[in-house]
Amino acid sequence: MNDYFFIIAILVILAAAFGYINVRFFKLPNAIGLMLITILFTLGIFAISYFDSTLLDAERYIIRQIDFKSVLLDIMLSFLLFAGALHTNFEQLKVQRWPVLVFSTLGVLVSTFLVGTVVYFMLQIIGLQVQFIYCLLFGALISPTDPIAVLGILKKAGVPKKLETKIVGESLFNDGVGVVIFLTIFQIADLGIANIETLDVAKLFVQEVIGGILLGGALGWITFRLMRSIDDYDIEVIITLAAVMGGTLLAHEFHVSAPLAVVTAGLIIGNDTVRSSAMSATTETYVDKFWELIDILLNTILFVLIGMEMLVLALEGKYILAGLLAIPIVLLCRYASLLLPINFFKKKLNFVPKTNLIMTWGGLRGGISIALALGLTEAMHRDLFLVVTYIVVVFSILVQGLTVGKLVKKIELKYAKTDNQ
Known part of the structure; x- marks a missing residue:
């Protein structure tokens, strides 16, 4: 049997099984539940391997056969971003376009340099000698928030629509921008600044x-x-599928950003004006349902893969310490990178209370950061930054993802009491 079919079949079976367990028993948002169950599953396999290593060998074989970076960035990302953009409120996004644009460009750039600089000094303190340019690479791969993780969790968290649009809109665009910044710094690091x-x-x-x-x-x-x-x-559903796949091929051919291309196309096709004049009610239902299904299927596989990536980590003590210290660094740098744009736009647009705090805690990291970390070379301290990235991503999805809803409710309650006084 074809190896690729075998691996895809196993991943879909695991995704279905873990998804069922989550919906039936855990009742967590899919991204959180699937990742948690996969990590527990992998830890269980580690424990069993002390008596029989068959399952561990099988899981290791699957992970070694998958080029996670290529699968996510070249294949899955375009479908996931298009599905997210298609269901984003275009009218709200149009109102919030300037803050979204600044958050996803200037915000990512500032965060990249802040994270890179602080991590550089943090690594020196704990005795890991890493060049500044490689720390900047880490800053670039960890700064973009992940729309795939963000979308499902924010909807369940009950974040106000205006704020949800800012966070989702930012994460849709900052993926593309973040990948471009990463590739630019990667090229500088690879070829040398001179x-x-x-x-x-x-x-x-x-x-x-x-x-x-x-x-x-x-x-x-x-x-x-x-x-x-x-x-x-x-045929209209197939046309939208062709737009994503053809667009990704063209983007790679002309060396432009495929994520930004599919997000822009998705926002245009999902726009209410375009929908009403181009699609019948039946077409609209089928297009939406098709892309929702693609979104859910790829999401479940992605978060199962993230959980399984534990097997490729070099879990050294100093690497784990660096990862734990990186969590507050990444959060504080995101908060700082949003301060200026939020204060600038606050007077012009009606921002909800504590926007910066919610955007910092709700700006989750996900598979894109891990995929980029996997793309680093050995000379760029791949093992170190992969462990650090994994720890930040797991904390982001499991801890931030589970508590962002409570944070929003707490802030809403506090300001509702203040308004009533």
Whole structure:
């Protein structure tokens, strides 16, 4: 039997089984439940391996056969981001477009440099000698928030719509921007600063970001025109699928950002005006349901994979300490990177109380950070940064994800009492 079919089948079976256990017994948001159950499952396999290593060998075999970075960044990410963008409230996003734009560009850049700098000094203190440029790489891979983790958890947490739009909108775009920043710093680290011109870096950044958005705009417009000219829900669903897959191929061909291209296309196609003029009610239902199913299926597989990635970690004492110290560093740097834009826009737009606190705690990290960490070379201290990233991501999803709802309710309650006094 084909190895790839075997691995996909095992992952889907595990995702279905863990998803069932979560819905039936744990009743946690899918992202949290699946990851928690997979980690417990992997720890259970570790325990059993002391008596019989068959299951551990099988799980290790599956993980070794999967290029997580390639699977997530080149295949899964486009589908997940398109599905997220398709169901994002476009009118709310239009109102919040400037803060979302600043959060997802300037916010990610500032966070990258803050995290990189503080982590550099933290590693020196605990006796790990790592060059500053590699710490910046870690800053770039950990700064983007993950829309895949964010979307499901925020909906369950009951975050106010205006704030949900800011966090989701930011995380949809900052993925693309974060990947571009990471790849730019990666190139500088790989080739050496002496061989890189500042103009080349700026050109690469602009080409990836602007090129991705322009390609996405063109894809969205062509898809809209095609869907408007026919009324056949089967074919229209296939057209949206072709837009994502064709768009990803074109983005790689022209060296522009595929994540930004599919997000832009998804926002255009999901826009209420486009929906009403291009899709019948039946088509709209089928398109939405199809992409919801794709979203749920890939999400479940992704979070099972994140849980299983424990097997590739080099769990050294200093690496674990660095990971634990990185949790407050990443959170404080995110808080600091949002301070200026939030205070600037607060007067012009009606922000909910403690926006910065909720955006910091609700800005979860996920599979994208792990995928980028897996893409580091040995010279870039891959083992160290993979452990640090994994610890931050697990804390983010399990602890922040489980408590963001309580934080929102506590803040709402506090300000409701203040208003009544």
